[in-house]
Structures are given as C-alpha cells and as structure tokens.
Amino acid sequence: MAGPRVTLQDVAQRAGVSRTTASFVLGGRRDMRISADAERRVIQAARELSYRPSLLARSLRTNLSQTIGLLSDLIASDAFAGEIVRGSMATALRGEHLMFIGETQGDPELERQLVHSMLDRGVSGFLYASMYTRTVRVSATLREHRLVLLNTLSRGRRITTVVPDEVEAGRTAMRELIAHGHRDRIVLVGEQAPHVVAASDRINGIQEVLSQHGTQLAGTVDTLWWPEPAHAAVAAYLADGGRPTAFICLNDRIAMGTYQAVVEAGLRIPDDVSVISFDGSDLASWLRPKLTSIAIPHFEMGRQAAELLLQPDVSPQVHRISMPLKAGESVGPPPAGRRRRSR
Amino acid sequence: MAGPRVTLQDVAQRAGVSRTTASFVLGGRRDMRISADAERRVIQAARELSYRPSLLARSLRTNLSQTIGLLSDLIASDAFAGEIVRGSMATALRGEHLMFIGETQGDPELERQLVHSMLDRGVSGFLYASMYTRTVRVSATLREHRLVLLNTLSRGRRITTVVPDEVEAGRTAMRELIAHGHRDRIVLVGEQAPHVVAASDRINGIQEVLSQHGTQLAGTVDTLWWPEPAHAAVAAYLADGGRPTAFICLNDRIAMGTYQAVVEAGLRIPDDVSVISFDGSDLASWLRPKLTSIAIPHFEMGRQAAELLLQPDVSPQVHRISMPLKAGESVGPPPAGRRRRSR
Numbered sequence: 001m002a003g004p005r006v007t008l009q010d011v012a013q014r015a016g017v018s019r020t021t022a023s024f025v026l027g028g029r030r031d032m033r034i035s036a037d038a039e040r041r042v043i044q045a046a047r048e049l050s051y052r053p054s055l056l057a058r059s060l061r062t063n064l065s066q067t068i069g070l071l072s073d074l075i076a077s078d079a080f081a082g083e084i085v086r087g088s089m090a091t092a093l094r095g096e097h098l099m100f101i102g103e104t105q106g107d108p109e110l111e112r113q114l115v116h117s118m119l120d121r122g123v124s125g126f127l128y129a130s131m132y133t134r135t136v137r138v139s140a141t142l143r144e145h146r147l148v149l150l151n152t153l154s155r156g157r158r159i160t161t162v163v164p165d166e167v168e169a170g171r172t173a174m175r176e177l178i179a180h181g182h183r184d185r186i187v188l189v190g191e192q193a194p195h196v197v198a199a200s201d202r203i204n205g206i207q208e209v210l211s212q213h214g215t216q217l218a219g220t221v222d223t224l225w226w227p228e229p230a231h232a233a234v235a236a237y238l239a240d241g242g243r244p245t246a247f248i249c250l251n252d253r254i255a256m257g258t259y260q261a262v263v264e265a266g267l268r269i270p271d272d273v274s275v276i277s278f279d280g281s282d283l284a285s286w287l288r289p290k291l292t293s294i295a296i297p298h299f300e301m302g303r304q305a306a307e308l309l310l311q312p313d314v315s316p317q318v319h320r321i322s323m324p325l326k327a328g329e330s331v332g333p334p335p336a337g338r339r340r341r342s343r
Numbered sequence: 344m345a346g347p348r349v350t351l352q353d354v355a356q357r358a359g360v361s362r363t364t365a366s367f368v369l370g371g372r373r374d375m376r377i378s379a380d381a382e383r384r385v386i387q388a389a390r391e392l393s394y395r396p397s398l399l400a401r402s403l404r405t406n407l408s409q410t411i412g413l414l415s416d417l418i419a420s421d422a423f424a425g426e427i428v429r430g431s432m433a434t435a436l437r438g439e440h441l442m443f444i445g446e447t448q449g450d451p452e453l454e455r456q457l458v459h460s461m462l463d464r465g466v467s468g469f470l471y472a473s474m475y476t477r478t479v480r481v482s483a484t485l486r487e488h489r490l491v492l493l494n495t496l497s498r499g500r501r502i503t504t505v506v507p508d509e510v511e512a513g514r515t516a517m518r519e520l521i522a523h524g525h526r527d528r529i530v531l532v533g534e535q536a537p538h539v540v541a542a543s544d545r546i547n548g549i550q551e552v553l554s555q556h557g558t559q560l561a562g563t564v565d566t567l568w569w570p571e572p573a574h575a576a577v578a579a580y581l582a583d584g585g586r587p588t589a590f591i592c593l594n595d596r597i598a599m600g601t602y603q604a605v606v607e608a609g610l611r612i613p614d615d616v617s618v619i620s621f622d623g624s625d626l627a628s629w630l631r632p633k634l635t636s637i638a639i640p641h642f643e644m645g646r647q648a649a650e651l652l653l654q655p656d657v658s659p660q661v662h663r664i665s666m667p668l669k670a671g672e673s674v675g676p677p678p679a680g681r682r683r684r685s686r
Contacts, residue, residue, distance in 0.1 A: 067443075067464065082425045089446060098443050098460055100410075103432060117441055121410065227629040253629070260631050263606070283626075286570040286596070288603050 006049045014045035026051075068092050068309060069100045069118035071111065072129040084150060087302025088127055095310040097124070108139070115141050125309045127302075128152055133163055133197040150305040153197060158316040162305040165320035166198050169294040170205020172325050173248055173276050176292065178213060181333045182246040182274065186210075189221045189234060189258055190250025199250055202278055206248060218244055223254060230257025238265040245334035246274040252283045255291050255330075270332030280326040290328030297321050349392045357388035369394075411435050411652055412443045412461035414454065415472040427493060430645025431470055438653040440467070451482070458484050468652045470645075471495055476506055476540040493648040496540060501659040505648040508663035509541050512637040513548020515668050516591055516619050519635065521556060524676045525589040525617065529553070532564045532577060532601055533593025542593055545621060549591060561587055566597060573600025581608045588677035589617040595626045598634050598673075613675030623669040633671030640664050 012022035017038050024034060025042040045051075070088060085101065092099045100123060102114035115126070125146030128138065135153045149161040177186055188206070193199045210216050219242070223233040230253070238261060247262075249255040255277035259269065267273055269289055277284065280295020301321050308314050355365035360381050367377060368385040388394075413431060428444065435442045443466060445457035458469070468489030471481065478496045492504040520529055531549070536542045553559050562585070566576040573596070581604060590605075592598040598620035602612065610616055612632055620627065623638020644664050651657050 085444070086446060089444060093445070093457075096460075098445065098457075098464060100441050101428070101432060101444050102436070102441070103429060114436075114441075117439075121441060231631065256629055286599055288574065 006051045008051070010049055011042060011045045011051050014049060015041040017042060022046075066096055067098050067100055067118075067121065067123045068125050068127060068306070069102065069114075069123040070127045070129060071102050071104055071114060071118075072131065073104055073106045074131045083298035084129055084131075084302040087299035088129075088150070088306040089302070091303045091306035092310070095306070097310065111139065112141065115139070119145075127305050127309060129305075133166065133201075134195070135197060146309060148305045148309045150301060153318070160308050160314050160316045161318040162301050162308065163197075163318065163320055164296050164301065164323050166201030166323070167205040167208075168320070169278060169323035170202040170207075171209050172205075172323065173202075173278065173294050174206045174209035176276060176325060176331060177246050177248065177274065178209065180274065180331055183213060184215050185218045185243070185245040185334070187219045187221060187237075187242065187244035187247055188217050188250070189223060189230060189247050189254050191222065191224060192220060198278070202250060221247075223257070225251055225253060227253050227257035227260065230254040231260045232257075234258045234261035235264065238262070238267075244273060246276065246331070249275060249277040252277050252279040252281045252291060252293055255293070256283060256287060259287055259291075269330050272335055274331040274334070276331050278323075280324075284326065284328060287328075287330075289330050292328040292331045293326050294323050295326045296323060349394045351394070353392055354385060354388045354394050357392060358384040360385060365389075409439055410441045410443055410461075410464065410466045411468050411470060411649070412445065412457075412466040413470045413472060414445050414447055414457060414461075415474065416447055416449045417474045426641035427472055427474075427645040430642035430647075431472075431493070431649040432645070434646045434649035435653070438649070440653065454482065455484065458482070462488070470648050470652060472648075476509065476544075477538070478540060489652060491648045491652045493644060496661070503651050503657050503659045504661040505644050505651065506540075506661065506663055507639050507644065507666050509544030509666070510548040510551075511663070512621060512666040513545040513550075514552050515548075515666065516545075516621065516637050517549045517552035519619060519668060519674060520589050520591065520617065521552065523617065523674055526556060527558050528561045528586070528588040528677070530562045530564060530580075530585065530587035530590055531560050531593070532566060532573060532590050532597050534565065534567060535563060541621070545593060564590075566600070568594055568596060570596050570600035570603065573597040574603045575600075577601045577604035578607065581605070581610075587616060589619065589674070592618060592620040595620050595622040595624045595634060595636055598636070599626060599630060602630055602634075612673050615678055617674040617677070619674055621666075623667070627669065627671060630671075630673075632673050635671040635674045636669050637666045638669045639666060 008022055008026070009019055012019045015022060015038070021034055021038060022042050025039050026046060070085065089099050100118050100121070102118065104111040104114060126142060127148050127150050128142060129150035130136070130152040133151050133153070135155055137155045138157065138159060143157065147159055149159050151163055153161060153163060188203065191199055192203065207216070221233045221237045223230045234257065247258050249258050255275055258275055262269055262273055269275055275291060277291055277293040280293045284291040284293040304319060304321065351365055352362055355362045358365060358381070364377055364381060365385050368382050369389060413428065432442050443461050443464070445461065447454040447457060469485060470491050470493050471485060472493035473479070473495040476494050476496070478498055480498050481500065481502060486500065490502055492502050494506055496504060496506060531546065534542055535546065550559070564576045564580045566573045577600060590601050592601050598618055601618055605612055605616055612618055618634060620634055620636040623636045627634040627636040647662060647664065
C-alpha cells in the first residue's frame with residue numbers, strides 16, 4: 001500500500017554518483033575521499049527528491065533507532081495518569097525520539113517479552129512507569145539498559161527515579177487545614193496501606209505537621225480508594241456520631257464518596273465540615289463545592305523522566321517532584337460552635 | 344549502557360560458519376546451498392547464545408519493522424478514551440507488532456512530522472484516532488499507506504473506519520426511557536452541535552424512537568460537555584419551573600452536573616426525575632444513585648481497528664461498534680402525580 005519511496009539509489013542516480021558515494025555523503029562520513037562537487041550534487045539531489053535518510057539504516061549501524069520504550073503496568077487506566085504518557089511523549093519528540101508503549105499488566109513474563117521486542121527494534125532506553133506509586137524489583141534485563149523509573153521506586157539498586165513528593169504533599173494538605181483553624185478534630189479517610197507508597201508517605205507528612213502543632217489525627221475512617229466504599233465508610237462514621245471539623249481524604253475519589261455521605265447526613269461543605277484531598281484530578285474540579293486537592297503533576301513527571309532518559313550522563317538518584325495545592329472551595333474555618341481550643 | 348548484545352558474528356563463530364551462511368540460515372533462505380549440518384550448527388549456536396535475530400535488519404529488507412503507529416489528536420486526555428490505546432496495543436502485540444504513539448494535538452504540521460518520523464522507522468500502517476468522534480480530512484501522505492480511522496470519520500474518501508454506533512445508542516437510551524413509561528416530558532441536556540458527530544447522531548436516534556411513538560422532546564437544556572455548565576443550565580431550567588419526568592444527557596459529565604442541580608432543587612433520582620446518559624464511564628458508576636448510561640466500547644474499538652489494520656486485505660468500509668446499555672439505578676417510572684397520558 002505504501003507509495004513509492006525515494007531511495008538512496010534514486011538520489012545517487014540523479015546525482016550521477018555511486019550508491020556508496022551517496023550513502024557516505026548523506027551519512028555525514030568525512031573519512032572518504034569524495035569531491036566537493038559530488039557532495040554538492042548528492043545533497044542537491046536529495047533535496048530535490050525530498051529524500052529522507054532511512055533512520056532504520058542508521059539504527060542498524062548505531063543500534064539506536066531514536067526511540068524510547070515506555071513500559072507501564074497499566075497504560076491510561078486513569079485519564080489523569082495518562083498525562084504521564086503525554087508528558088514523556090512530548091519530551092521524547094522534542095529530542096527527536098519516538099516512543100513505543102507497552103503495558104505489562106504487572107506480569108513479569110509479558111514485561112520480559114515487551115522488553116525484548118523493544119530491544120529488537122533498537123530502543124535506546126526505557127521509562128518504567130507505574131500508574132500508582134509503588135516499589136518494584138527491576139528485572140536484570142532492564143537494569144542493563146538506560147532506564148528511568150517513573151512513579152516507581154526500586155528495591156535496592158540505585159536507579160534514576162522520578163516520583164511525586166508525597167511526604168511534602170501530606171505536609172501541604174495539613175498546613176492548609178491548620179491555617180484555616182483546624183487542629184484536634186481532623187479525621188483521615190483512606191487506607192492505611194504500608195505497601196502503597198502514596199498512602200504511607202502522605203500520612204507521614206500529615207502526622208509530621210500535626211505533631212509539630214502538638215496534636216494528632218482524631219481518627220481514621222478506613223476505606224478502599226473508590227467513591228462507593230468511601231461513601232459507605234464515612235456514612236457509617238457520621239451515623240455513629242462522628243463530627244470532625246475536617247476530613248483529609250487520601251485521594252479525590254475517596255473525597256467524592258465523602259462528599260456524598262456528608263451531604264446525605266445534612267451537613268454542608270465547608271460550613272459544617274471541610275474536606276481536603278490528594279490528586280488534583282478533573283474530578284476535584286467537578287465536585288460542588290470544588291474540592292481543594294494536592295495535585296500529582298503527572299505531565300511534569302513524564303517530561304522530567306524523558307529528559308533524564310535522553311541525557312547522556314545522569315547520576316542515579318531519586319527526583320521528587322513537588323505537588324502543588326489546587327485550591328477549591330472545600331476548606332473553611334471549623335464551625336464556631338464546635339471549635340474546641342485546647343490551649 | 345546496553346549490555347553486550349549477541350551478534351550474528353558470535354553465532355557464526357560458534358557454529359564454525361561464515362557470517363553470510365549464518366545470516367542465510369537464520370533468515371530462512373532456502374535458495375542457497377548450505378549443508379544440513381551447517382544449518383543445524385547455526386540453529387544450535389543461536390539457541391545456546393539466546394541470539395535474537397535483529398528485527399531492525401529484517402525491517403530494512405522488507406521495509407516493515409513490525410510496528411504500527413497510533414496517531415491521535417489527544418492521547419489519554421480522557422482515561423476512558425485511553426482504553427482505545429489499550430485495546431489497539433493489546434491487539435497489535437498479539438499480532439507481534441509494537442505500537443508507536445504520537446499526539447498530533449490537531450496540528451497538521453505536527454501530524455506531518457509524526458507521520459514521517461514513523462515512516463522513517465518503517466511502520467507498516469497507521470491507526471488514526473480522535474478522542475471524540477469527529478469528521479476529518481485525511482492527509483494525502485496518510486492515504487498512501489495502510490490506514491484505519493478510529494473514532495474518526497473521513498470526509499469524502501472511503502477508508503476503513505471504526506466508530507461507535509451513536510445513532511443506535513440514541514435509540515437504546517430512548518427505548519429505555521419509553522420502557523419505563525416516559526413519553527411526553529423528556530428533556531435533552533447537551534449541546535446541539537452539528538459538527539460533533541456523537542451529539543447529532545445520538546439526537547437522531549433519540550428523535551427517531553420518539554417519533555415512532557408519536558411524540559417529541561419536551562425541550563432542550565443547552566450546555567457544554569462538562570459538569571459545571573450543565574449544573575448551571577439545569578439549575579436555571581428547574582428554577583424556571585421546568586419539571587420533566589426524565590433528563591437524557593449527552594454524556595456522563597453533563598449527567599453529573601444534572602445530578603447536582605436536581606439534588607439542590609430538592610428532587611430525588613429516579614423518584615422525581617429519571618436521568619439517562621451516554622459514555623458508560625467510571626463516573627457513571629460513582630454517582631449516587633448509579634447512572635444508567637450507554638457505553639462507548641473504547642477497548643473493543645481499539646481492538647477491532649488494530650485487527651483490521653493487520654489484516655492483509657480489507658475492503659474499506661465503516662464499522663459501527665454497538666454501544667451497550669450499562670444499567671444503573673437512575674431510571675424509574677415517571678412520578679405518578681405528574682404522569683400525563685395523552686392517549
């Protein structure tokens with residue numbers, strides 16, 4: 001189906017030189033004796049024929065095809081995390097690299113096949129991404145190649161890594177609540193899952209700021225990461241008489257379920273209870289009132305990871321990308337009647 | 344950084360044959376006189392060394408590198424639409440093709456560069472996708488190659504195309520409302536945008552079923568495609584005394600805004616008013632009550648498009664993929680007091 005492609009032979013013919021000569025000229029080789037005139041004719045012929053030198057041919061020589069491979073456990077499982085793909089793709093392109101994508105589905109065998117398929121096609125390096133920050137053991141094959149981990153932490157080895165700064169995000173969220181006057185009646189909504197880096201880091205940041213203010217969380221409503229279980233858990237908590245001045249939710253989906261339970265209990269946000277969250281997804285801006293959320297900078301993470309991958313010399317270290325506060329209208333002062341001042 | 348790669352030379356050396364002989368054996372050429380013994384030794388050496396024949400080399404011979412290119416106006420701008428990427432990627436992989444991705448951002452010049460970059464790397468065909476169904480003029484360069492349009496209709500030319508069956512989706516939604524007893528007081532919420540294929544097709548299907556039942560839409564609440572304007576528009580409509588028995592929303596985000604306005608007006612879903620929508624996104628399942636929505640089968644569309652691209656002979660036609668109803672709890676009978684029977 002492909003239309004006729006201008007070949008090196010066509011260029012050579014038009015320039016009146018051998019294919020080898022044309023190849024040397026267009027390949028930029030200066031170690032062969034080629035007359036200035038022949039060189040000029042080859043370049044002119046290439047221009048007139050709109051000849052594009054075959055990158056495949058160049059790849060074969062250098063074992064680089066100007067491509068990078070993005071491996072992820074789940075690609076675009078989340079709109080939001082799909083921004084990682086966009087950020088890395090845009091940056092790769094600026095560096096004149098195209099990007100292969102592959103989804104490992106967390107399956108080591110599928111990952112192995114994808115890695116080999118990409119190596120067969122001469123990729124010059126890998127971005128290895130998780131859709132949710134987690135710790136992995138990087139395969140021996142991957143470790144032999146240029147590699148940047150994205151939203152992923154490696155067990156053991158030092159590998160260039162780009163992750164969101166989740167501990168600082170926890171501090172940011174808690175400082176925002178403290179600044180509005182919340183203190184002793186702040187309740188966490190989420191899963192205290194030590195294996196989920198985002199959860200444990202965010203909670204560490206939260207607790208650090210609380211303890212600086214001589215206080216601690218008033219309680220935790222345990223829930224999985226989706227609206228439905230969050231709604232059920234918060235509804236039960238409120239029905240049991242729980243009356244925090246603020247909920248700090250581990251992500252925007254949990255916050256959505258929290259909103260639903262709060263409204264059903266006849267309470268208003270933020271008049272009766274404030275809500276703050278993490279992710280900064282579209283969902284945060286769709287809720288009423290708009291949800292204040294600490295944003296994961298997915299696009300920026302993808303951008304930085306691709307840049308690190310394309311740089312020739314990078315000493316392996318963990319780059320923590322700042323998570324900005326996206327202010328909504330869900331945080332206000334604690335209700336006056338319920339405010340307790342313990343000092 | 345790449346580890347030492349086993350070369351054809353290594354295999355030849357181990358097998359005790361020339362590089363040319365090894366190349367012919369592993370390339371599957373049977374037109375050269377090579378002894379059965381030499382052939383056996385080459386294959387054994389290749390196996391022992393875990394030699395993987397270079398696909399790049401093969402690409403150069405056939406001008407195919409076992410890759411396809413996915414071009415899209417926006418990649419993973421929407422979690423949901425990101426399923427198109429997953430579906431096509433999974434199918435390409437089963438056909439032993441990897442997938443390049445490129446985002447055109449609707450910019451013809453960027454698209455041209457991406458197409459050429461992918462051709463330079465020997466892609467065997469293109470998937471050309473839009474995140475929202477629309478009509479495009481396909482560039483001359485793309486038309487010269489194997490091409491399947493995904494969620495995209497072409498102006499003029501006949502090209503293999505995979506789109507959701509939006510007209511049938513409109514019929515399905517309306518039949519669901521009619522089956523629950525709604526008839527004369529159904530209000531559309533959305534943008535009547537003739538250039539948005541999804542909108543006009545859905546509305547055509549809706550109106551077809553209504554006219555079969557001798558009725559028509561009771562009105563339209565005009566809004567853009569996001570929760571915030573939908574909330575404002577529906578709130579204004581209800582404040583003006585609008586009291587439909589059902590809202591039919593052009594997508595799930597509009598339905599989210601509609602939910603917010605309905606609840607704020609003190610009405611219950613579906614007791615006071617039913618809501619039905621299109622997309623079948625995660626959002627539909629997160630709303631309370633769960634939203635009934637006609638789903639876009641993004642993964643399936645990606646799968647079918649990649650399959651059509653990899654098939655050797657496909658006559659160009661438009662494949663319309665069925666959109667299934669995902670039942671939630673947002674559709675019930677019209678409220679008894681308000682029900683009007685006109686016949």
